Amino acid sequence: MKHLPQNNEANRDLSNAPAAIDVLNLSKRVFDASGELTILHDLNFTVPASQTMAIVGASGSGKSTLLGLLAGLDVPSTGSVKIDGVDIFKLDEDGRAALRKQKLGFVFQSFQLLGHLTALENVMLPLELRGDQFSGSQAREKAEQMLGRVGLSSRLTHYPKFLSGGEQQRVALARAFVTEPPLLFADEPTGSLDAVTGAAVMELMFSLNRERGSTLVLVTHDPKVAELCDRVLTIAAGQLI
Template identity: 45%
Template sequence: MSLLELSGVVKSFVGVEKPVLRGVNLRLEAGEMAAIVGPSGSGKSTLLNIIGTLESPDSGSVLLDGTSLTGLDARALARVRSQKLGMIFQLHHLLPQCTVLENVLIPTLAEGPAQRKEPTEARAKRLLGRVGLSDRFAHRPGQLSGGERQRVAVVRALLNEPKLLLADEPTGALDQDSATNLTDLLIELNKEEGVALLVITHSPELASRLGKTYRLHEGVLV
């Protein structure tokens, strides 16, 4: 059974003549990496939001780790996001008043006690050290570079041991060197953590390194 399986996913918006997604099919295995490319406005972010349970499809099915996401209530969807998914965006969305360590630990505030392989704070510190930020625990986002802030966002997304990491233009706001370093990091963490990786990107360099590339064209993946 695939980790992620989409079948016939359709999504429309009021005021838009054609459906943004017109029957998307996608299958991603555990630990697999893939990129989704396509022009701006083609529906890439909408598709990622549906997979990330932030939006619902008009029709079609989405299965994640054997669970159908169709028809789940808000509480159940929040549980899926907490336990199965990690999300990285183009902008890091760190809280400026919180330290690096506090920002990383934010996902634990909503879920309450959970059985984890590793104590949460210990995992946060280990992962921050893994991405080269062991001397930044007490820093605030304004004291970090853009690449450092995005690395904090990656660690936050990985904190709850997700099975699938979703990234929406994760290198889009970074300079070339920082973008290359972040790409290296995501690929290394895919192997080390065993987490599947699905990335939306305009970067041919990033897409070419993920092993499999889909293009969203006229509402379908090809």
């Protein structure tokens, strides 16, 4: 991944930027046959708007659990997460889903493309889920433009099974960015890719993120990817280091 550029904005002063994410006393506990298990313990941190942040740590440290909590996909045992000032755990499940639809984009390690939809239809889907905001023709045009931006104009009608891993991840990037969300989450976005393809995908992700000025939070095991972010959050045994 040596050809990946360093983030030119890594030394930005973001201290006065409004908070995109504000985490207060966040903990997650579960119960198994041996009793109570603490996955995350009393986490406190803020992510300023437009910042890029990597969450790193050993396998089982709680990285993906934290990402799920930040996105409101899981519920904490204690504590709060505010997105743009809204305490997401004071919303019901439908309210959190509506917030995700309006404000969040996701990139997953396993791509999570729908196999029965073409590349174009996969990217159109989040636009169509927004209801009356985009007509069918508007959603198609915007999705085509986004797939062109990631270099897949010639693959619009291909189904995921006919795309390489790198192409599938680029479709996933296009889908995540097409709604221009203010906040983007990525969970090990290069974990299923070889080193060269992974480097190209990360370069594209950071490029798209800079263009749109969104806040990016990613989970990664790769220190070279983490170095590209404005900030690195390290978790060990469920606690911040």
